[in-house]
Amino acid sequence: MKKKILASLVATMAVGATCAFAANPFVDVPTDSWAYKSVVELADAGIIQGVDGTYFQGSRNITRYEAAEMTAKAMAHMDKASVEQRAMINKLADEYADELNNLGVRVSNLEQKVGNVKMTGDFRIRYKHQSDGFTRDAARVDPITQKVTPLRTNDQFQYRMRLRANAYINDKTKAVLGISTGNKTFFDGASTAASGESTSSYVDDAYVTSDLTKNFNVKAGRWDFYNLGNGLGLQYGDTFEAMQGQYKLGNFTLTGGFGEFKEGAAYTGVYTDADGNPVSNNKYITQTGGHTLVGVQTGYGEIEGAFNKVGFGVYYNAFNDSTAKTQNLSKIIGGYAKFQLGDKWNLIGDYQKVKKDQTKQYDDDANLWGAKLSYGTAAFNKAGSWDAWLEYINADPNALYGSTNSWRQANLIDNVKSWGVGVDYTIGKNVMFSVMQSFASSLKDSSYGTKDPNEETRAQFVFVF
Structure with a gap:
């Protein structure tokens, strides 16, 4: 030829x-x-x-x-x-x-890729350890007082599987449908049958995206990952339903939309006493009863810039519905900055200001910020690639509202000062192993508990296809 x-x-x-x-x-x-x-x-x-x-x-x-x-x-x-x-x-x-x-x-x-529909997915299995950090599905009932106390466990094994169908409608429009098992806990001694689990599989992706012009894109439906602020994802990184528009102008991107948070357990602010027992009557519990973003609606806007070795973004989330008011939430304002330091070093800093609907003695405005320094890049398509990172978290009490995208448990993000370190290594094409460890963690405000949170260890395998 x-x-x-x-x-x-x-x-x-x-x-x-x-x-x-x-x-x-x-x-x-x-x-x-x-x-x-x-x-x-x-x-x-x-x-x-x-x-x-x-x-x-x-x-x-x-x-x-x-x-x-x-x-x-x-x-x-x-x-x-x-x-x-x-x-x-x-x-x-x-x-x-x-x-x-x-x-x-x-x-x-x-042949799988060249048709109108492309199938992708991933499978994750992970181990978590944090002393008195996890609650089992079962509970202990005192035979005299009938008081119900959740069983605690130091170790937890979980798996999750997700499938994605990407349908290419035309040159400018794509539809995505995805399902997820959610995080399934096993080896925990729970008696709940699989068919009755509350965390059953659910649709976490069902959206259409289309390029209306060269620079303007619209997206509508449900997608599995909404990173509030596009930074470290400390506040929220989970399922979201919205109608969104995005405009790109040179090095800048403007994003705006209206949506509702769909996943994420409430954070109840439970801490432990000096003996390691859960504190059931601390100020956080009696005053607020915990926070969650599930069901909360938001109007949001963000401006981002990307240059040679620097990127940044500032954003605004407004919450005006009745569900947000029951969570004492008014708005979240924040921003992030990314820096490429040489060929392999990267640094990102992220800040959020959580504004409350009403000023309360034990539920006032809160600041949440973190920073992460990383070296190298672990890529699924490149066996032997790896990275290592160091992070720092500093959060006021009542800062955390949602299903965080961080690897940490909630009690290592809210009312805490904590360091973390981790390594990611691609052991074979499409297979990555990661290990994370927190250290030097302490309560930022001791009036919300009497004992610093225990350190957390995680290790996981992720397979993509």
């Missing part, structure tokens, strides 16, 4: 590449050539490299192996391909199936 013929064929599926200002990398392709634009687009997308990176040699016959390489590279842009382009890639995958297999690209995987 002539290289110039294949170039024009693959050019129809070179998606995601923009070359308005890309330079011609080949000295033997003049600007007035019929293939000039296609060749530059393909080179800019990384699909072709030419000969020695200097000559295109468009009249030379190429090998089937070279054609298979181009096909495999075109697959890297599948997420932005049109229906017609995916059909073309499917034909090429069939034609060069043997060569693709020799390259380590399974044709069955290609």
Whole structure:
């Protein structure tokens, strides 16, 4: 097959590449050539490299192996391909199936990706340890007083599985449907039957996103991850239903919408006494009864900027519905900043101001901030890649409201000063192992408890497919 013929064929599926200002990398392709634009687009997308990176040699016959390489590279842009382009890639995958297999690209995987629907998912299994940190489903009943006391356990094993169906409606519109098992606890001695578990599987993704213009995108429905503030996710990082618009202007992105928080257990602020027993009559419990964002509605807006080695964002969440008022919540204002320090070092700082609906003695405005310094990058598609990180959390009492995206238990985020360290390592393609440990944790305000929270240890495996 002539290289110039294949170039024009693959050019129809070179998606995601923009070359308005890309330079011609080949000295033997003049600007007035019929293939000039296609060749530059393909080179800019990384699909072709030419000969020695200097000559295109468009009249030379190429090998089937070279054609298979181009096909495999075109697959890297599948997420932005049109229906017609995916059909073309499917034909090429069939034609060069043997060569693709020799390259380590399974044709069955290609066929899964080139249709209108792409299936993805992940499975996580983790271990957590924190002395007197977890409550079992069962409870202990005093035979005389009939007082019910939740059973406590130091260790907890959990698993979670999620499946995603990504349907490409057209070049600009995509629909996503996903289900999740939620975090399932096992080896805890609970007697609850699987069919009756309260944390049964649920739809955590059901949304449509569409590019109305080159710079304006809309999104509507339910999605599994709303990171309040797009920083460290200390306050909330869970299921959210909303209608949202996003506009990109150069290095800046403006996001706004209206939605409702759908997942996350309430944080009741339970601390332990000097003997390690749960405190049932502390000021937090008697005054507030705990906080949650579930069912709370919010109008939100955010401005973000991304430059060479610096990124930042400022945001505003307003809460005006009756559910928010029962949680004594008015608004959350905050921002984050990210810095790339050299080739492998990264630093992020995150701050939130939680404004209450009413000023109360034991439920006043609260500040929540954290910082994380990391080295390296652990990537699922690169076996042997790794990173290590160090973090610091400083939170006032009553700062935490939701289903945090942090690895920590809630009592290591609310009313606490605490350090943490962790390592992530990709032990094989699509398999990552992580371990985290808190240290030097202490209560910020001792009037909400008499004993510092116990340190937490976590270890987990995550498999993606």
